[in-house]
Amino acid sequence: MTNFDVAQLAHVELFTPKPEESLKFFTDYMGLQITAREGQSVYLRGYEDFYHHTLKLTEGKEAGLGHSAWRASSPEALERRVASLEKSGYGKGWIDGDLGHGRAYQFVTPDGHKQEILWEVDYFQPAENQKTLLKSRPQKRPLMGVPARRLDHINLMCRDVAKNREFMSEHLGFKLREQIVLNNNEEIGAWMSVSPLVHEVALMNDQTGNSGRFHHIAFWYGYPQHLMDTADIFVENGIQIEAGPGKHGVSQAYFMYVMEPGGNRVELFGDSGYLIFDPDWKPITWRENELDEAIIWYGSPLPNEYFLYGTPDRAVKVPVK
Amino acid sequence: MTNFDVAQLAHVELFTPKPEESLKFFTDYMGLQITAREGQSVYLRGYEDFYHHTLKLTEGKEAGLGHSAWRASSPEALERRVASLEKSGYGKGWIDGDLGHGRAYQFVTPDGHKQEILWEVDYFQPAENQKTLLKSRPQKRPLMGVPARRLDHINLMCRDVAKNREFMSEHLGFKLREQIVLNNNEEIGAWMSVSPLVHEVALMNDQTGNSGRFHHIAFWYGYPQHLMDTADIFVENGIQIEAGPGKHGVSQAYFMYVMEPGGNRVELFGDSGYLIFDPDWKPITWRENELDEAIIWYGSPLPNEYFLYGTPDRAVKVPVK
Amino acid sequence: MTNFDVAQLAHVELFTPKPEESLKFFTDYMGLQITAREGQSVYLRGYEDFYHHTLKLTEGKEAGLGHSAWRASSPEALERRVASLEKSGYGKGWIDGDLGHGRAYQFVTPDGHKQEILWEVDYFQPAENQKTLLKSRPQKRPLMGVPARRLDHINLMCRDVAKNREFMSEHLGFKLREQIVLNNNEEIGAWMSVSPLVHEVALMNDQTGNSGRFHHIAFWYGYPQHLMDTADIFVENGIQIEAGPGKHGVSQAYFMYVMEPGGNRVELFGDSGYLIFDPDWKPITWRENELDEAIIWYGSPLPNEYFLYGTPDRAVKVPVK
Amino acid sequence: MTNFDVAQLAHVELFTPKPEESLKFFTDYMGLQITAREGQSVYLRGYEDFYHHTLKLTEGKEAGLGHSAWRASSPEALERRVASLEKSGYGKGWIDGDLGHGRAYQFVTPDGHKQEILWEVDYFQPAENQKTLLKSRPQKRPLMGVPARRLDHINLMCRDVAKNREFMSEHLGFKLREQIVLNNNEEIGAWMSVSPLVHEVALMNDQTGNSGRFHHIAFWYGYPQHLMDTADIFVENGIQIEAGPGKHGVSQAYFMYVMEPGGNRVELFGDSGYLIFDPDWKPITWRENELDEAIIWYGSPLPNEYFLYGTPDRAVKVPVK
Incomplete structure (x- = not known):
């Protein structure tokens, strides 16, 4: 049955064995913006992405998906989806969160792709020199590369x-x-x-x-x-x-x-x-x-x-x- | 409170004192397609509009809005919205329908703009020579004018x-x-x-x-x-x-x-x-x-x-x- | 030695075994304009082509080039080029002209492609309803197809x-x-x-x-x-x-x-x-x-x-x- | 009488009272490339400009044209134009050249705009990391700003x-x-x-x-x-x-x-x-x-x-x- 409990794709984590070259690709050519670095990860977003990050780039032995995260439509929607996932047998359990978001429920697809669903997100906060008069845009359009939105x-x-x-x-x-x-x-x-x-x-x-x-x-x-x-x-x-x-x-x-x-x-x-x-x-x-x-x-x-x-x-x- | 009961703008009726010139404008320049003519009205749509029509152009003494129509998300959603509209004091009542759609509930905005909400719609059926291999497109891209989608x-x-x-x-x-x-x-x-x-x-x-x-x-x-x-x-x-x-x-x-x-x-x-x-x-x-x-x-x-x-x-x- | 005696490609004649389908292709899809029909030929041009025609479409047993024509930079330049072509051994001689242009000198490339060089051209004259306020454009932009310039x-x-x-x-x-x-x-x-x-x-x-x-x-x-x-x-x-x-x-x-x-x-x-x-x-x-x-x-x-x-x-x- | 002695606009010198802000404008927003700096001037070009520079940006008390320079079609064409300019009364005389070009003849328009005409130019030489496989492009497309060609x-x-x-x-x-x-x-x-x-x-x-x-x-x-x-x-x-x-x-x-x-x-x-x-x-x-x-x-x-x-x-x- 159709429901409206999932609202959007919130972020994706990718592994890369060449973290510096990958980062250069996403920033210098595709104009993604760095929000944070922590451990072996760099957190990135397009200039019209509203949340803290939409791409988490993590050093890894080989390329591949870390996980992808879905944002629920409301706290209640999140609870409904978690209940359903738990029944599915593909649920893994809650984590406390990560840079940029609060608690999230982890699960896998039947094929084994790691997923999360969450409600609490941090919004990107522009630095003073990134602020734009275009109020539907979280920051100025970048000058580097051809920036993805x-x-x-x-x-x-x-x-x-x-x-x-x-x-x-x-x-x-x-x-x-x-x-x-x-x-x-x-x-x-x-x-x-x-x-x-x-x-x-x-x-x-x-x-x-x-x-x-x-x-x-x-x-x-x-x-x-x-x-x-x-x-x-x-x-x-x-x-x-x-x-x-x-x-x-x-x-x-x-x-x-x-x-x-x-x-x-x-x-x-x-x-x-x-x-x-x-x-x-x-x-x-x-x-x-x-x-x-x-x-x-x-x-x-x-x-x-x-x-x-x-x-x-x-x-x-x-x-x- | 937010709900998901209205899905989309379904169609708009406009009055025109110059029906032939208006029709030429919409067809020859903007590439709209004629689905039907009845009485003083011509029914039109963009080539990627899926329903019978999205514009009803009706001869009138002066320009202006005939009505606009909203499509509900489901038959149940329609009933919920009608119940709410009836309580609002702005409801007008049901009509049997028109070319291209079934029964519709009429109401006005507080400012007096005529509106409808409906569920049952007819889908556009392309003629043999309008059929396209692009399955998300209800008909071929028109050759006349610069066609609106x-x-x-x-x-x-x-x-x-x-x-x-x-x-x-x-x-x-x-x-x-x-x-x-x-x-x-x-x-x-x-x-x-x-x-x-x-x-x-x-x-x-x-x-x-x-x-x-x-x-x-x-x-x-x-x-x-x-x-x-x-x-x-x-x-x-x-x-x-x-x-x-x-x-x-x-x-x-x-x-x-x-x-x-x-x-x-x-x-x-x-x-x-x-x-x-x-x-x-x-x-x-x-x-x-x-x-x-x-x-x-x-x-x-x-x-x-x-x-x-x-x-x-x-x-x-x-x-x- | 470089000279400035040839100014531009003036027109091209193509043969087609399917004259009606070819004409539909050039007019309905590419928006070319018909200037004239004579014998087995239709004369066409893009809407920003200034001369009588730039494409002569002629019925033929098989597809291929009829001829292509070059416009000289001046009457004197034409004479200089003809003198040179005559010496080359690839010259064919003068023709009186065709619809849309005056006398032309025919020659072939070493590989055998038929060519012409000419000075006198007729300019396209728009009909009353084709006239545009854009003075560098010989006629209005066509409404049919996606028009080539x-x-x-x-x-x-x-x-x-x-x-x-x-x-x-x-x-x-x-x-x-x-x-x-x-x-x-x-x-x-x-x-x-x-x-x-x-x-x-x-x-x-x-x-x-x-x-x-x-x-x-x-x-x-x-x-x-x-x-x-x-x-x-x-x-x-x-x-x-x-x-x-x-x-x-x-x-x-x-x-x-x-x-x-x-x-x-x-x-x-x-x-x-x-x-x-x-x-x-x-x-x-x-x-x-x-x-x-x-x-x-x-x-x-x-x-x-x-x-x-x-x-x-x-x-x-x-x-x- | 028409002649072909001038081939193109070669470069322009502009004065600016705000040299740093002007330079930022041309480089960070319009993607111009710096070839050289000398004295109070910065030499710039678009990434598809073939010569040493096309814009010389010079600090000055107020904005305005320094001079603009035309390239002749050949050494002989340059001599012919200089002879004509000398007769005109608007000629000023030869200079030895500047960064990026050889001797040039200076003159003014009747209104007083400073001009030059020249033949000898230096071609832009890309650094190793600027070299591109696109042989008609003198350097790679820049990554900064939206680059002018x-x-x-x-x-x-x-x-x-x-x-x-x-x-x-x-x-x-x-x-x-x-x-x-x-x-x-x-x-x-x-x-x-x-x-x-x-x-x-x-x-x-x-x-x-x-x-x-x-x-x-x-x-x-x-x-x-x-x-x-x-x-x-x-x-x-x-x-x-x-x-x-x-x-x-x-x-x-x-x-x-x-x-x-x-x-x-x-x-x-x-x-x-x-x-x-x-x-x-x-x-x-x-x-x-x-x-x-x-x-x-x-x-x-x-x-x-x-x-x-x-x-x-x-x-x-x-x-x-």
Whole structure:
């Protein structure tokens, strides 16, 4: 049953084996702002992200997802979701919090991705020279790089898309917006959201047979030109553009995928796709014969690697389809 | 108290004393699509509007709002809102429906703007040659004009902004997102929404002392270039551009205002502004000394007429501030 | 020796075996304007092309170049060029003219592409309802399709690029701007111009071993968004996008290549690339190890077909490299 | 008589009473690159400017033009122009050169603006970490600010536009492209070029009755989005936007005018306007009744100050029209 208990994607933690190069990528090229450093982590946000941070970049042996965190719609909503998660068997328990937020309930997806849900957040406080007259913007637009505006969504690779989709729906209230279903009725992609965005989370079949891997984090720009601008910067500075700029059929996103130096895939989202306001939305199902348009509406095609590479990088466990 | 019972702006009816010229404006320049004609009305929609129509253009003696209609989030939500409206004293009663939708409950704002709330809608059905492979798009992109994608919001002029704002909040669940408050504490503008959009409805003080007038309807393009493209077309074809393209501080909208030949003000929305996902959003209040940036962040200034002209066009009743 | 005797590309004639479909492509999707029809030909132009026509579309058994025409800088310049062409052995003689221009001197490139050079041109005269207040624009911006602004350049496939490059330089004054040279010193691409544009003509090695074939005609839009807009239209209407939108290294062009229904390749040029004002410009030479960036700076890669398919479509004569 | 002896605008020297703030403006916001510092001057260029510098920023008591420099088409062309200038009575004599260029011949316009013409230039040499794979780009795209690509044109205020226009035509070969002529036949604006650009120099009537003042320097971006991006930065950082972004009728430029902290007006040119390839171009004359569209085709209107303020800032000498 649909509920409104989850409001948004609050933050994502990524591991990187090359913390300095990764940090340079996010700050110098994508214009993310550093809020804090603690231990082996740097806390970052886009200049229109309102909270303390939306990206926690933590040194690790290999690239991959630390965890992602969802903000509930209210303290009561949080309690309802925790009760549901506890019953699910995927709940882990409460933590006291972290820099930038209060207590949070930890859980995993059926595939094993670490997640949190929380209510209490700290808001970003600009320094005097960061204050702007634009009252809906938490700080001035940065001068460095081509600055991303805010965190948008995550994409999780799953051994079993349908199972994880059901979990996100049942326990967190995510609505299915679009999906890809093969002729053998296997669901290989699902795009889900709690808002008019087409997705705050996408689930994508891991064709290598691994579980719990991470596909990408997406930051939002909103203007196509900015993807051309960052593309220029990436090519000149040795950052690998995996695909794009181009336009997806699914979600209508104007996209670009790049590999940050630590090995995590990052998407830059260059327009607003479309928004879903219809309360009676029927999920869109793309069938096998419609895959071409679903994946690439126009522009740069996706290489094979897009469907196989995730983080952490793992050997193939099953014959790739 | 916040609720989620209203989902979106469903459609708007406008009166025009020049039906043919108005129709040419919306179809040839803004690329709206005709779904039906009945009596003195033509039913139109943007090519990414999913319902039967989002604009009903009706011949009338003078320009102005016929009515605007809100879609509830569910049949139960509709019943809850109607019960609340009936208690408010502003309810009018049920109608059987119209082309494109089923039964609807009519009411007025305290200022007198005619409104409806409904659940049952007909979805647009494309003709064979309108069908597209892009499954989130109800029909092909039109070839005529620079086509608007969807209806976005309305702006209502009010003698008393605060009173109407409270009504929209209490009975329909609209959340206040931004407002302008003068030094004498008079609230002269309020932007409200039921979704992450900053507004599906704006309320703006009618400095002429009239009640119940209409300020503008806005259609969404999402790409700044398209406002430059339509500006070109408008200048060459004798359509008056009142202001823009430029950028508002409030809502961060990249805007252009034009007068359609029948006399109604139409806004073209050229980017996505910003979206509000924070469930604990504190309304932004712009004070009198911050008005300049609130109104125009950069670009084309608004002429005086912007604050005085509404439809129907009426004589000034009170000394203009 | 450099001279200034050739001023610009004046018009191009293309053959099409599907005249109606080709015409629909150029008018309904790319917004070209029809000036005249005569015999098996339709005369077209972009809305910012000043002359009678820039594209002559002629029914033919197969796709390909009819001829391309260069405008001299003055009547005297024309005489000088004709004298030089006559000495070259590639001159054919004068014709009285065609719709839209006066006498013209015909010649061929060493590879056999039919060419003309002329001085006398007719200027486009707008109908009353096409007149615009924008005095540098010969007519109003069209409402149909996403209108191209003007003819930009042609690309000719050559069995021997160097030989044709020398001919264009010696007899017509074209300056070499960029070139691609393989490790074996074979020149496989040359971009030449008589103006600050990087090229009005490109010469490209025909790897199939054929002679005198045509690679593409390019129309200029100048705004990247318009390539995304036309891409949308092309995908929905069954027009094959061969590559793009993307960005070339050579010429810095934001490009898209499509196949018009008659089989000719058409490029849409979506920004202004860069311009060359340096009178002492040293041609840029891209070597074999720099080919990737030369061809695609970012975005959509070029398929193999791009390097093999030309018009008329011919069997491969030599082993493809 | 038309000649091709002048090739381009090579560089401009501006005086500023606030050298540090001016430098911050050009480097941090507009992304210009510092090549050298010497004495009271800093030498700068856009990242796609090929020469040693295109802007020399010199400390001075008040804002204004130091000089502007034109590059001849060849050593012989330089000699021809110098001979003509010497006969004109406006020649001043040779200087040995400056950082970045060799000997140059100095002269003034009839209105008194200091000018140079030269042939020998030094090319910018990138440092190792500035080198880019894009061979038509002299260095990597900068990461700071929204970087301007190259110098575009200058606008000189003149007591007598016609007289200065004739001088630029007769002695330097500039062609008149567009002009504004009042009903009393006074020419109040002239746009002239030696290339397909509509202007490398504009001459504009100084309504205050002063002579030899400077109106603005223009840098070229080529993409409309970048004017919106810099507008954002300017508003947030206290830089006064005088007008724009908007579109001129004359030259079809997408423009924005800002005041750098030292008091000089700077234009940012956000698209490519239109280009003139017709060798028989007839100058466009805008008459008094066509002024509105000439000045602003759409968008932000120009304030009165635009027509009165120049550098150095001077008292009004004559009744303003």
